[in-house]
Amino acid sequence: MSSSEFDVIVVGAGNAAFCAAVAARESGARVLVLERAPEAESGGNSRFTAGAIRFAYRGVEDLKAVMPDLTENEIANTDFGTYTTDQFYDDMFRVTRYRTDPALCERLVTSSFETMKWLRAKGIRFAPIYGRQAFKVDGRFKFWGGLTVEALGGGPGLIQQLTEIAGKQGIVVRYNSRAINLLHDGHRVQGVRVKEGGSIRELRASAVVLASGGFESNTEWRTRYLGPGWETAKVRGTRFNTGDGIRMALDIGASPYGNWSGCHAVGWDYNAPEFGDLSVGDNFQKHSYPWGIMVNATGRRFVDEGADFRNYTYAKYGRVILEQPDQFAWQIFDQKVIHLLRDEYRIKRVTKVSADTLEQLADKLDGVDRVAFLDEINRYNRAVRTDITFNPNVKDGRCTDGLAIPKSNWANRIDTGPFEAYQVGCGITFTFGGLRIDADTGQVFDTDLAPIPGLYAAGELVGGLFFFNYPGGTGLISGSVFGRVAGTSAGAAVTAPAASR
Numbered sequence: 001m002s003s004s005e006f007d008v009i010v011v012g013a014g015n016a017a018f019c020a021a022v023a024a025r026e027s028g029a030r031v032l033v034l035e036r037a038p039e040a041e042s043g044g045n046s047r048f049t050a051g052a053i054r055f056a057y058r059g060v061e062d063l064k065a066v067m068p069d070l071t072e073n074e075i076a077n078t079d080f081g082t083y084t085t086d087q088f089y090d091d092m093f094r095v096t097r098y099r100t101d102p103a104l105c106e107r108l109v110t111s112s113f114e115t116m117k118w119l120r121a122k123g124i125r126f127a128p129i130y131g132r133q134a135f136k137v138d139g140r141f142k143f144w145g146g147l148t149v150e151a152l153g154g155g156p157g158l159i160q161q162l163t164e165i166a167g168k169q170g171i172v173v174r175y176n177s178r179a180i181n182l183l184h185d186g187h188r189v190q191g192v193r194v195k196e197g198g199s200i201r202e203l204r205a206s207a208v209v210l211a212s213g214g215f216e217s218n219t220e221w222r223t224r225y226l227g228p229g230w231e232t233a234k235v236r237g238t239r240f241n242t243g244d245g246i247r248m249a250l251d252i253g254a255s256p257y258g259n260w261s262g263c264h265a266v267g268w269d270y271n272a273p274e275f276g277d278l279s280v281g282d283n284f285q286k287h288s289y290p291w292g293i294m295v296n297a298t299g300r301r302f303v304d305e306g307a308d309f310r311n312y313t314y315a316k317y318g319r320v321i322l323e324q325p326d327q328f329a330w331q332i333f334d335q336k337v338i339h340l341l342r343d344e345y346r347i348k349r350v351t352k353v354s355a356d357t358l359e360q361l362a363d364k365l366d367g368v369d370r371v372a373f374l375d376e377i378n379r380y381n382r383a384v385r386t387d388i389t390f391n392p393n394v395k396d397g398r399c400t401d402g403l404a405i406p407k408s409n410w411a412n413r414i415d416t417g418p419f420e421a422y423q424v425g426c427g428i429t430f431t432f433g434g435l436r437i438d439a440d441t442g443q444v445f446d447t448d449l450a451p452i453p454g455l456y457a458a459g460e461l462v463g464g465l466f467f468f469n470y471p472g473g474t475g476l477i478s479g480s481v482f483g484r485v486a487g488t489s490a491g492a493a494v495t496a497p498a499a500s501r
Contacts, residue, residue, distance in 0.1 A: 004204035006032040006172070007494040008487070009192055010211060011179045011245055013037075014044025015476055016459025017211035018162035019483030020442075020490070021171050022122060024209070027491025031171045032203070034194060036178040036212070037240045041278070042159070044213050045237035045430060045460065046476065049155035050282045052129055053480070054147050054473030055112035056085045066116045066149060067126050074128065077139070083146040085109050091146060091471045095312055099259070099467035103439035108465065108474075111481045116149075119480060124161050125152040132342060135393045142393050145311035147473045154281065158476075179244065182208060184252040188453035192248075207454050207490035210444070211483060214431035214460040215243030216263065217275065225260045225433060229322055234268050236284070236427040239275040245461045249435050253446045254455070258463025260433030264470050265318025267294075268427025270328050271351045283344040286424050287314050290410050291340050291392070292333040293380060294424075295365075296324040299372030301380065306409035308395070311472035315429070322426035330365050330423050332377075334416045340392055351423040361419045379403065381413040430475065434463035442486030454493070456486035 008024040010017050013035035021031045035042050057063055060080050064070050088109045092100050120126065128134070129150045134141040151158035166173060174196070181193040183202060191204040215221040217239050222230040250256060269284040277284075289305045290313075296302050303320050307313055321329045333341065345352075355361035358377055362370045383400035384407075390398050395409045435457050436445040442458055443451040459479040466474075 004191070006030045006203070006205050008032070008207045008209065008490045009034060009203060009205040010209045010487070011192065012044060012210070012212035012459065013042050013173060014211065014213065014459060014479065015046035015158060015162065016479030016483035017044070017209070018166055019480045020209040020211055020456070020458050020487035021166055022169065023484045023487030024491035025169045025171055027488055027494070029491040029494045032205070033166065033171060033173040034177040034179050034192070035173060035175045036244070037175065037238065039175040041238065041240070042175055043155070045241060046479065047155045047159045047278065048237035048276045048281060049476060050132070051151035051154035051158055051476070052133070052147055052473040053116070053126070053149055053151060053476040054088070054471060055083075055116045055149070055477050056088045056109060057083050057113060057148070062113060063148065066120050067128070070128070078128065078134070078141040078143070080128070080143055080148055083148065087146060088112065091312065095469040095471055096467040101439075101464035104462070104465050107439040107485070108478055108481050112477050115477065115481045115484055118484065123165050124158065126150065127152050137393055144393055145309040145472065147311055156278070156281070179212070179248065182248045182252055182455070189252070189455040206494045207456060209442070209486045209490050210245035210249060210435070210455070210457040210461060211459040211479070211486070212245035212461065213238070213241030214434065215246060216241055216428045216431050218242040222428070226263055226431070227261065229327065230428070232327060233265065233322060233426045233428045234272050235275045236266070236268060236282070236429045237276045241430070241460070245457070246434055249444055249455065249457070252452070254452060255436040255445045255447045255449060256433065256463065257436035258433045258465070259467040260463070262432040262466070262468055263319070264315040264429035264432070264466070264475070265322070266314050266427050266429065267317055267321055267329070267331070267424035269349070269351055270423040270425040272427065280347065280349060283347045284427065285344055286331060286422050288333070288341045288345060289317070289331050291337040291412070292331055293407070293414065294329045294331050295368065295373055295376060296329050297326045297367050297369065299369040300376050301405050302329070304406055304408055306399070306407045306411060312469070314472065315470040316468060318426040318428065321424060326367055328367065328423060328425050330368060330421045332414060333420050334412070334414045335418060336412055336416050338420060345422065352420060354418050354420045356417045358414070358419060361421060365421060366423070377414055381415055384411045384413045386413065430460040432463065432466045434461040436464065437462055437482070440485070441489040442482055443489060456490045458482040458486040
């Protein structure tokens with residue numbers, strides 16, 4: 001065993017990092033968590049999420065194992081449906097265009113339910129997502145999109161619970177501690193070099209778990225890897241995810257992997273700040289576009305707003321918005337669907353205009369060609385198949401006919417005032433490119449595809465899971481699954497004979 005104060009060092013303090021720390025402690029290791037952010041801004045991107053977490057479940061009995069305080073009344077008044085492993089696989093394959101790494105995907109899907117039960121056993125509480133993922137049908141709530149459960153208190157609640165659990169288990173967390181290099185002797189990782197309070201020191205350990213996020217908050221890396229224009233994107237979450245963990249690993253020969261030019265990016269309030277604001281959390285997002293239409297500066301629609309459930313399109317439409325003239329869009333709704341808009345549309349800090357007529361609305365859409373917009377609305381309204389029943393709970397097939405860019409579901413004429421419009425830009429959540437890891441151990445591979453002794457990774461900085469797109473709620477479960485895998489392996493390695501390390 002290492003003679004240093006700690007056996008395992010975890011870099012980062014978000015969901016994946018804490019899961020790794022708790023799992024390593026479970027294996028008997030002495031664990032240190034290094035968090036670059038001050039405590040007031042700690043928790044990484046996990047703290048900015050709404051807390052939705054996707055996992056495979058066979059029915060309400062599985063959900064009761066995760067939410068034992070689910071009441072009989074809730075069960076009686078809710079159709080939770082099922083979300084089988086086959087459905088999870090199908091979603092992962094479909095949205096990544098069959099590029100997801102098979103081994104990583106299998107580990108994610110098959111371990112998702114067991115990991116949720118593990119989290120619950122550790123003390124994490126979960127609740128049904130009634131507010132965002134369910135609609136009432138004949139008096140009963142019906143869930144859709146395979147996403148049913150969220151952490152109690154959302155992302156902030158999840159981080160608070162994980163922090164408390166770590167404290168009770170004797171895991172040490174140091175804030176304002178930025179890991180800047182790995183200690184590597186040419187064979188194995190032996191700790192990290194860390195900057196704390198203006199001084200640099202070396203911390204030795206038998207194993208290091210990197211769980212410090214992607215590079216979405218690094219303007220230069222965004223532009224280098226995602227492409228021109230990405231320097232103007234807003235960052236939905238923490239300002240501290242600048243790719244430190246990825247860089248440190250690459251510096252010692254780790255293998256880069258995955259969709260380095262891809263990312264999770266959404267429609268985000270056009271006037272949101274440069275980085276996420278914890279007082280607003282996730283509410284700058286604007287995800288009710290399936291119930292209306294989106295137009296760009298030329299006044300034209302540019303995407304099929306009803307291609308699929310929001311869960312399966314929102315993470316790629318941010319990129320599409322960024323690619324539009326002047327990098328913005330307006331989401332347009334009429335009174336028939338206003339009641340369906342998510343709560344994020346009702347916050348105080350929102351870029352919104354409203355008008356009694358479409359002509360008046362056109363005058364208020366900053367940057368939009370007025371004549372082209374009115375022409376587009378008229379063409380769209382004429383194309384709506386009103387003979388098909390509108391149903392927000394399913395892909396209803398209520399579509400348009402004859403448009404170059406169709407709307408495949410939930411098409412309603414925009415003809416009932418007052419009308420509302422919301423301006424959105426691109427908000428980047430996390431990057432898809434990262435490090436190559438062993439799906440069974442979480443160990444990082446080098447460029448010869450050999451495991452690097454003493455080095456493990458989890459969370460956003462793992463490459464290979466997501467390509468082009470992402471099923472909603474998969475980020476948190478990925479962090480939990482691979483955090484647990486990496487932490488368990490790192491903890492076990494502490495007591496392994498030196499020759500096997």
